[in-house]
Amino acid sequence: xxxxxxxxxxxxxxxxxxxxxxxxxxxxxxxxxxxxxxxxxxxxxxxxxxxxxxxxxxxxxxxxxxxxxxxxxxxxxxxxxxxxxxxxxxxxxxxxxxxxxxxxxxxxxxxxxxxxxxxxxxxxxxxxxxxxxxxxxxxxxxxxxxxxxxxxxxxxxxxxxxxxxxxxxxxxxxxxxxxxxxxxxxxxxxxxxxxxxxxxxxxxxxxxxxxxxxxxxxxxxxxxxxxxxxxxxxxxxxxxxxxxxxxxxxxxxxxxxxxxxxxxxxxxxxxxxxxxxxxxxxxxxxxxxxxxxxxxxxxxxxxxxxxxxxxx
Amino acid sequence: xxxxxxxxxxxxxxxxxxxxxxxxxxxxxxxxxxxxxxxxxxxxxxxxxxxxxxxxxxxxxxxxxxxxxxxxxxxxxxxxxxxxxxxxxxxxxxxxxxxxxxxxxxxxxxxxxxxxxxxxxxxxxxxxxxxxxxxxxxxxxxxxxxxxxxxxxxxxxxxxxxxxxxxxxxxxxxxxxxxxxxxxxxxxxxxxxxxxxxxxxxxxxxxxxxxxxxxxxxxxxxxxxxxxxxxxxxxxxxxxxxxxxxxxxxxxxxxxxxxxxxxxxxxxxxxxxxxxxxxxxxxxxxxxxxxxxxxxxxxxxxxxxxxxxxxx
Numbered sequence: 001x002x003x004x005x006x007x008x009x010x011x012x013x014x015x016x017x018x019x020x021x022x023x024x025x026x027x028x029x030x031x032x033x034x035x036x037x038x039x040x041x042x043x044x045x046x047x048x049x050x051x052x053x054x055x056x057x058x059x060x061x062x063x064x065x066x067x068x069x070x071x072x073x074x075x076x077x078x079x080x081x082x083x084x085x086x087x088x089x090x091x092x093x094x095x096x097x098x099x100x101x102x103x104x105x106x107x108x109x110x111x112x113x114x115x116x117x118x119x120x121x122x123x124x125x126x127x128x129x130x131x132x133x134x135x136x137x138x139x140x141x142x143x144x145x146x147x148x149x150x151x152x153x154x155x156x157x158x159x160x161x162x163x164x165x166x167x168x169x170x171x172x173x174x175x176x177x178x179x180x181x182x183x184x185x186x187x188x189x190x191x192x193x194x195x196x197x198x199x200x201x202x203x204x205x206x207x208x209x210x211x212x213x214x215x216x217x218x219x220x221x222x223x224x225x226x227x228x229x230x231x232x233x234x235x236x237x238x239x240x241x242x243x244x245x246x247x248x249x250x251x252x253x254x255x256x257x258x259x260x261x262x263x264x265x266x267x268x269x270x271x272x273x274x275x276x277x278x279x280x281x282x283x284x285x286x287x288x289x290x291x292x293x294x295x296x297x298x299x300x301x302x303x304x305x306x307x308x309x310x311x312x
Numbered sequence: 313x314x315x316x317x318x319x320x321x322x323x324x325x326x327x328x329x330x331x332x333x334x335x336x337x338x339x340x341x342x343x344x345x346x347x348x349x350x351x352x353x354x355x356x357x358x359x360x361x362x363x364x365x366x367x368x369x370x371x372x373x374x375x376x377x378x379x380x381x382x383x384x385x386x387x388x389x390x391x392x393x394x395x396x397x398x399x400x401x402x403x404x405x406x407x408x409x410x411x412x413x414x415x416x417x418x419x420x421x422x423x424x425x426x427x428x429x430x431x432x433x434x435x436x437x438x439x440x441x442x443x444x445x446x447x448x449x450x451x452x453x454x455x456x457x458x459x460x461x462x463x464x465x466x467x468x469x470x471x472x473x474x475x476x477x478x479x480x481x482x483x484x485x486x487x488x489x490x491x492x493x494x495x496x497x498x499x500x501x502x503x504x505x506x507x508x509x510x511x512x513x514x515x516x517x518x519x520x521x522x523x524x525x526x527x528x529x530x531x532x533x534x535x536x537x538x539x540x541x542x543x544x545x546x547x548x549x550x551x552x553x554x555x556x557x558x559x560x561x562x563x564x565x566x567x568x569x570x571x572x573x574x575x576x577x578x579x580x581x582x583x584x585x586x587x588x589x590x591x592x593x594x595x596x597x598x599x600x601x602x603x604x605x606x607x608x609x610x611x612x613x614x615x616x617x618x619x620x621x622x623x624x
Binding site for chain 2: 015023026031061065066091093102107
């Protein structure tokens with residue numbers, strides 16, 4: 001079973017409007033509501049892959065209830081420690097004429113030390129018997145930046161491997177706790193090594209620094225340039241076939257799901273990377289984060305070029 | 313006690329953003345959530361005036377829970393018949409740089425005949441001992457356009473006077489049920505008589521037609537031109553002192569609250585109209601619908617010119 005941590009989930013609300021009047025009254029012809037946030041996207045993709053998955057997190061207010069209910073309706077097991085604050089919303093306005101999307105991300109609710117302690121009890125109880133833990137997404141206000149490092153250390157004590165998808169201080173500190181895989185994107189990797197990275201060789205060198213700092217493997221997501229994995233067994237580059245039109249939101253989450261899935265199955269790195277890259281590509285073509293069509297996945301899988309990289 | 317009917321309430325979500333990126337990611341610096349919809353605005357204004365008020369309506373889903381909780385937190389008594397659908401949201405994006413506001417009004421949830429029957433039981437039970445009923449706002453999908461006429465007839469049977477604020481067929485049919493006061497705006501009045509109305513004399517003539525069709529009094533809200541009341545005791549025009557800068561959303565609801573308040577107090581028409589117009593003006597100056605500052609109300613009250621109209 002893969003345990004997915006979601007400390008700052010969201011209720012994603014999407015309005016589809018044909019020709020938005022940005023200074024007037026609009027009547028959306030389609031309204032969507034779904035549980036969101038990076039962790040929940042990862043969990044839904046894992047569930048769609050047939051993996052046993054459980055979410056643990058923090059949720060509060062009627063938006064928190066909606067997130068928990070939506071996750072249950074999607075067939076994903078979840079347990080949330082209650083918080084007094086209200087789980088955040090994200091609001092997307094999709095103009096179906098211009099194809100522009102405006103996103104409004106509310107700040108997360110403040111979490112108290114007592115509430116986080118309740119979560120930790122839930123997390124510790126869920127760790128036993130897990131095959132992997134995914135730590136993904138932003139920390140809500142009130143939680144210290146070493147929170148992911150603490151969760152990774154508890155997983156290590158329980159001999160459960162960790163996949164870490166975070167940026168900033170949470171990435172730097174989390175890497176020191178020895179995750180099996182860290183998955184920064186290019187901007188997050190640049191932030192971690194505090195310098196611009198131009199070209200695959202520079203990316204590989206920076207990823208190797210995160211390995212030296214504690215991560216067993218580092219997979220860097222590079223958008224249209226695919227994935228670069230720097231591991232103890234070698235360095236691989238997975239290049240997608242061509243630019244895919246669609247919504248890149250959540251593509252990184254699909255990659256994380258693929259990496260965690262490959263990790264628990266023990267898939268060799270070249271195949272694990274191909275699987276993760278194909279999920280990311282298929283996710284871009286899907287209408288909503290956390291979803292993909294099997295045909296898109298199969299097409300991407302066939303088109304992705306994985307090369308063991310000479311520069312390791 | 314004034315009973316306010318809210319068949320299609322809303323959860324109003326407002327994001328304040330400095331310089332909106334309409335095709336990118338925004339992080340609102342201020343997020344507001346409040347119970348909304350015309351009926352609830354009327355109820356909050358009545359509550360602020362010190363009137364005893366109770367809301368009855370229909371609500372469902374977590375948004376419905378949020379509406380009920382927000383109303384209770386505002387100190388307004390409310391009872392909602394449950395519906396399987398989800399109470400709608402309205403979403404406002406206020407650009408604090410340009411002062412543009414974009415509004416996104418979700419469609420209301422479909423209401424079944426059985427759910428409406430539950431509401432009718434609640435309504436009938438609440439009617440006993442009421443001093444007035446306010447019927448205000450749009451009907452949710454699934455309810456027939458004669459719904460307000462039916463509610464007005466039940467109020468008449470219980471000898472409770474009705475204030476009706478509706479447009480379209482709900483106004484035409486509701487007027488026939490003999491409300492004490494109908495409060496259309498200019499567009500709604502034009503729709504009811506099916507012709508354009510230019511000038512106060514034309515408005516007064518059309519209002520007299522609604523009286524002939526059954527309404528005891530008709531008060532037309534004319535935006536910056538104030539209110540025109542055509543009643544059995546005479547015709548009055550209330551002219552606001554000058555254009556007030558601010559948010560006109562909910563100004564009509566404040567006028568309805570003032571009219572209902574004056575109705576139950578038995579205030580003479582000239583004073584009743586001045587009170588209602590001052591509340592509408594003060595509401596424009598307030599940051600949110602259903603609110604007003606007493607100083608704004610007092611200033612408006614002093615500045616409004618009420619004239620008995622020769623053209624009656």
